Amino acid sequence: MTCGKNRTDPIEADPAAIADALGTWYAANARALPWRADPTPYRVLLSELMLQQTRVETVLPYFARFVRRWPTLADLAAADEVEVLEEWAGLGYYSRARNLHRCARAAARGLPPTAAELALLPGIGPYTAGAIASIAFGEAAALVDGNVERLLSRLDGRDLDPRSKEGKRALWARAGELQRSRGALRPGDLNQALMEMGATVCVPRKPRCHTCPLAGPCAARASGTPERWPTPTRKAPVAAIRGAAGVFETAAGRLLGRRVAGGLLGGLWEPIRVEIGELTEPGPALVAGFAALGLTVRLGTRRPDVVHVFTHRRLTCAVFEVAQLVGEPVPAPPYEEVAFRGDLRGLSTLARKILEA
DNA sequence: AACACGTGGTT
DNA sequence: TAACCAAGTGT
Incomplete structure (x- = not known):
């Protein structure tokens, strides 16, 4: 020494x-x-x-x-x-x-x-x-x-x-x-x-x-x-996943869903969003996602993808404007509540990124 | 034991 | 830039 x-x-x-x-x-x-x-x-x-x-x-x-x-x-x-x-x-x-x-x-x-x-x-x-x-x-x-x-x-x-x-x-x-x-x-x-x-x-x-x-x-x-020190520990690789979200804004507010408690982003509000497979077309999958909530939609302009990194997943989310929407929303997993809301309280960071896309 | 669970800063 | 990782807990 x-x-x-x-x-x-x-x-x-x-x-x-x-x-x-x-x-x-x-x-x-x-x-x-x-x-x-x-x-x-x-x-x-x-x-x-x-x-x-x-x-x-x-x-x-x-x-x-x-x-x-x-x-x-x-x-x-x-x-x-x-x-x-x-x-x-x-x-x-x-x-x-x-x-x-x-x-x-x-x-x-x-x-x-x-x-x-x-x-x-x-x-x-x-x-x-x-x-x-x-x-x-x-x-x-x-x-x-x-x-x-x-x-x-x-x-x-x-x-x-x-x-x-x-x-x-x-x-x-x-x-x-x-x-x-x-x-x-x-x-x-x-x-x-x-x-x-x-x-x-x-x-x-x-x-x-x-x-x-x-x-x-x-x-x-x-x-x-x-x-x-300390000896580095092996970390699980971050899996790449894809999704699609639909932004629908009216004078009554934005259409948002509150995710069921327990899972990822549980309890938080976000634009209606679906997760899709690697080869799935985001548009049709999103339309199906709305349909599962009792909503018939026609998609409009596609906005830039949102990339969001969680601890263990990297999400690339396609974002569409919703040009037309018909029906009354009926909550279904992964949403326990679906509503038009005028403010941004209770939104996840991912949700804010989607709205700003 | 191993994995799910958000987001943002640093290198 | 991708990887690392931060006053961890619940399952």
Whole structure:
């Protein structure tokens, strides 16, 4: 090593020293986030549900709208699920909105203070339970998310597969060890320090080791190729699928369907849309789709295709204007409601792209 | 265990 | 640009 300093064996690096370094770093570098300014159980729950697989910057405006519209857990519990879903529209992973609402209903009088009890609530898994318990209630609960996984894998230079049982066990054990060694640092701050470090310093492609307070004991840093961790996991290829959608606008509004709960984009509104096979003609398939809803249509101008990428699918959707429409809409799968609507509330991002095509 | 589940940013 | 991946959970 060019530094020439004696280094502690990383695996045995003193957990108390690591926790202390994390705490000092966090005190000086924590971003000012709205749920940190006032970490009530409700606000922490809301932020954590929104932050699942979603970036902080994306969550910010949604969090502000939610707490303004529903200032307390009881307010949210009293809301209609449809309203919650509409406010969530655009954030993605819509089962989270349903889970959030069910969670609020189940705990309207107050969230339980322990990770074990929290984990029994809808939408709250091991990570979120640890986050709420530690941040909002001060329980010394551990937590492992993508950031912590990456940071700890690098710190110890261990090839841990977070999807395997042993990998999970090792990661959670290490996080628990740090939690028990945190000293005067608050449990929630220890956890947030780990995540904040992972999100801003120990980042995926090019870790900023020169600014890292754990560079000393870090095995990945010592290896010279810190970006090698964590070991990449194989991802299923993104399947290409095709579809067709029909845009029909009148003075009464646009014809939209609300998708059945549970599946892709469940509960959200969109222009009537069908999925088609690779060789299927989009026009006739779309006409058949309208017919299934009791509507006879004549298609007009074709607009540019819309390409939309989901986590596991890449959709290329043909878009047609509907020139003529006859009949009264009768809901049928995948739509549980079909109506003319004058506003764009509750539309998925895909739906907005189709309307703008 | 493996896959479904949205959207947007980064490289 | 295609691939990666983000404060994961439910099934």
